[in-house]
Amino acid sequence: MKxxxxxxxxxxxxxxxxxxxxxxxxxxFLKSIRRAGFGPYLFDEWRYLDRxxxxxxxxxxxxxxxxxxxxPQYQGAEILLTRENFGCGSSREHAPWALEDxxxxxxxxxxxxxxxxxxCFKNGILPIVLDADVVDGLFSEVENGYQLSIDLDSxxxxxxxxxxxxxxxxxxxxFRLMNxxxxxxxxxxxxxxxxxYESERAKRAPWLFAE
Amino acid sequence: xxxxxxxxxxxxxHVVFSEDDGSSLIYIDRQLxxxxxxxxxxxxxxxxxxxxWRTARNLAVADHNVPTTDRDQGIADPVSRLQVETLDSxxxxxxxxxxxxxxxxxxxxxxxxxxxxxTLPGMTVVCGDSHTSTHGASAALxxxxxxxxxxHALATQCLTQKKSKNxxxxxxxxxxxxxxxKDIVLAIIGxxxxxxxxxxxxxxxxxxxxxxxxxxxxxxxxxxxxxxARTGLIAVDDKTIDYYRDRPFSPRGEHWxxxxxxxxTLHSDxxxxxxxxxxxxxxxxxPQVTWGTSPEMVVAxxxxxxxxxxxxxxxxxxxxQRALEYMDLQAGEKITDIKVDKVFIGSCTNSRIExxxxxxxxxxxxxxxxxxxxxxxxxxxxxxxEQAEQEGLDQVFIKAGFExxxxxxxxxxxxxxxxxxxxxxxxxxxxxxxxxxxGYGGRTHLVSPAMAAGAAIxxxxxxxxxxxxx
Numbered sequence: 001m002k003x004x005x006x007x008x009x010x011x012x013x014x015x016x017x018x019x020x021x022x023x024x025x026x027x028x029f030l031k032s033i034r035r036a037g038f039g040p041y042l043f044d045e046w047r048y049l050d051r052x053x054x055x056x057x058x059x060x061x062x063x064x065x066x067x068x069x070x071x072p073q074y075q076g077a078e079i080l081l082t083r084e085n086f087g088c089g090s091s092r093e094h095a096p097w098a099l100e101d102x103x104x105x106x107x108x109x110x111x112x113x114x115x116x117x118x119x120c121f122k123n124g125i126l127p128i129v130l131d132a133d134v135v136d137g138l139f140s141e142v143e144n145g146y147q148l149s150i151d152l153d154s155x156x157x158x159x160x161x162x163x164x165x166x167x168x169x170x171x172x173x174x175f176r177l178m179n180x181x182x183x184x185x186x187x188x189x190x191x192x193x194x195x196x197y198e199s200e201r202a203k204r205a206p207w208l209f210a211e
Numbered sequence: 212x213x214x215x216x217x218x219x220x221x222x223x224x225h226v227v228f229s230e231d232d233g234s235s236l237i238y239i240d241r242q243l244x245x246x247x248x249x250x251x252x253x254x255x256x257x258x259x260x261x262x263x264w265r266t267a268r269n270l271a272v273a274d275h276n277v278p279t280t281d282r283d284q285g286i287a288d289p290v291s292r293l294q295v296e297t298l299d300s301x302x303x304x305x306x307x308x309x310x311x312x313x314x315x316x317x318x319x320x321x322x323x324x325x326x327x328x329x330t331l332p333g334m335t336v337v338c339g340d341s342h343t344s345t346h347g348a349s350a351a352l353x354x355x356x357x358x359x360x361x362x363h364a365l366a367t368q369c370l371t372q373k374k375s376k377n378x379x380x381x382x383x384x385x386x387x388x389x390x391x392x393k394d395i396v397l398a399i400i401g402x403x404x405x406x407x408x409x410x411x412x413x414x415x416x417x418x419x420x421x422x423x424x425x426x427x428x429x430x431x432x433x434x435x436x437x438x439x440a441r442t443g444l445i446a447v448d449d450k451t452i453d454y455y456r457d458r459p460f461s462p463r464g465e466h467w468x469x470x471x472x473x474x475x476t477l478h479s480d481x482x483x484x485x486x487x488x489x490x491x492x493x494x495x496x497x498p499q500v501t502w503g504t505s506p507e508m509v510v511a512x513x514x515x516x517x518x519x520x521x522x523x524x525x526x527x528x529x530x531x532q533r534a535l536e537y538m539d540l541q542a543g544e545k546i547t548d549i550k551v552d553k554v555f556i557g558s559c560t561n562s563r564i565e566x567x568x569x570x571x572x573x574x575x576x577x578x579x580x581x582x583x584x585x586x587x588x589x590x591x592x593x594x595x596x597e598q599a600e601q602e603g604l605d606q607v608f609i610k611a612g613f614e615x616x617x618x619x620x621x622x623x624x625x626x627x628x629x630x631x632x633x634x635x636x637x638x639x640x641x642x643x644x645x646x647x648x649x650g651y652g653g654r655t656h657l658v659s660p661a662m663a664a665g666a667a668i669x670x671x672x673x674x675x676x677x678x679x680x681x
Contacts, residue, residue: 016530017529018530022643023646027624027625027648031626033254033293033297035251035254045651055290084526085409085439088406091355092247092248093251096357114375114439115356119357184362187236187367205470
């Protein structure tokens with residue numbers, strides 16, 4: 001996993017609440033058995049005027065220029081600014097894969113759906129929860145060339161006017177994200193704890209260990 | 212010491228190790244695996260040269276991509292076929308038990324788990340699918356995970372989790388005739404919103420919940436995620452224990468007695484405290500129909516489509532406006548005036564035997580309306596299908612003009628050939644009415660199986676409770 005420490009980038013505003021993972025990456029693309037290559041299909045139904053199919057070459061597809069992702073002033077944005085309950089619905093990790101593959105590394109919203117929020121941390125994306133009125137303020141400031149600076153270590157978002165906004169993040173998640181650590185390797189360091197748990201549990205619930 | 216909630220008990224029983232910041236390594240008793248969210252996890256294991264921690268704790272079944280017709284012809288779409296074949300070969304390579312497409316036990320993963328006794332009370336259950344909350348109906352701590360966590364659970368039988376808060380939703384009193392588990396859970400989502408349960412584990416309780424069959428309870432817990440909660444729970448009672456007796460994976464003999472002793476402790480203590488409590492009166496709940504593109508956009512069938520102008524919150528108002536445009540509906544339109552093009556009875560929410568029985572009661576001796584192009588009944592598993600056929604339900608549906616299909620996720624999310632065409636409107640017993648969910652440009656109204664059957668017969672939504680047909 002890519003580490004995340006600091007990021008200064010353009011901000012793309014997506015002014016919608018309850019953006020679900022079906023919108024982020026429609027189901028037909030979930031048929032892929034690969035982990036990469038979902039970026040061109042990110043927000044497929046909002047982004048293109050035609051119907052997307054797996055393995056389609058997107059270079060010639062008609063674009064919906066009303067959708068922010070296609071607007072020239074937001075090209076290259078690595079920070080997504082959006083509304084409440086972002087990432088609701090299905091648990092598909094293809095959603096953060098598509099966002100990451102497209103180039104987003106941080107998402108700012110008043111709230112996120114739990115499974116999506118968790119999936120982001122597994123893929124080097126930092127989801128940042130800020131108060132709804134603070135997010136409102138950012139939406140009103142976004143204009144051509146608007147950039148934010150994010151520093152994970154100090155847990156701050158800096159606006160162009162120099163205002164510094166603090167955000168919360170769990171220590172365990174922060175440590176793993178800052179160092180780009182492999183979760184499985186870390187858990188396997190606890191193999192003795194897991195085995196001890198199993199032998200104790202097997203006494204309490206032998207029916208689960210009758211395999 | 213204050214009592215524990217059901218969720219507290221399940222959590223405490225599975226903690227392997229706790230970190231200082233409150234996150235914990237949690238032991239996973241059962242992982243269910245399907246074809247869509249697992250290929251990258253198996254690939255990750257191979258690349259790292261890792262083994263499964265406990266092979267027998269995993270059970271696999273293909274459901275999302277499988278065809279619901281002409282099974283013997285295989286899967287026509289080569290991309291879907293490759294995904295299912297990849298599951299087959301991964302299960303073979305890693306030694307995981309799989310119910311393949313030809314197996315009568317094949318079906319939707321959340322129907323198969325309880326049906327086989329593979330997901331039991333008191334277990335932690337995970338699956339790379341958000342509707343894993345279904346299994347909480349039997350007091351299992353069950354939640355959906357992403358593919359990285361699928362790989363993590365395969366390799367370590369554990370996941371790092373942070374404990375959720377406790378939310379109690381009590382549905383007091385008994386529901387009226389014709390009001391089902393689906394209506395109860397849609398009414399709950401209408402009340403608390405799609406993010407109302409975010410950060411919480413929901414325990415559903417109250418007379419209306421304990422009155423439900425196990426199948427009905429699964430419907431309720433299935434849609435906990437639609438209220439934002441990864442986990443929905445219902446306490447163990449005699450119905451739970453009876454349900455698991457003699458299931459293929461259920462414990463036997465001495466182990467059964469020990470398990471039952473433990474299962475009987477799986478309820479919230481009388482003095483347990485919850486972070487939040489929401490109460491609903493069952494008698495107020497009528498059959499529900501969603502009108503928009505989020506499950507919280509729901510009203511009773513005797514209501515009208517709401518007006519965005521009546522909504523004070525600007526962001527919500529904009530969402531409502533957008534939903535009306537997508538759904539091609541006008542504010543003030545009567546729900547019972549909305550005509551449907553297709554009807555889908557199925558999905559992990561509503562494809563169990565009881566669901567099919569409820570729909571069959573409405574369909575019996577009637578005909579699907581002329582304006583309904585297609586009405587599908589897709590049983591949740593091969594065993595549900597067999598049971599329904601023994602009861603003659605297949606003939607009831609077929610005579611009424613419904614199509615009787617093979618089990619799978621089908622038109623709930625249209626990863627196989629079953630889907631809505633652009634602009635088509637569907638009465639669906641599934642769980643999500645998101646834009647494009649049932650097919651590009653398709654319009655979904657979520658309802659109970661009886662309401663879906665009623666819409667198929669009338670050609671538009673009808674109040675099943677009013678008609679007294681179930």
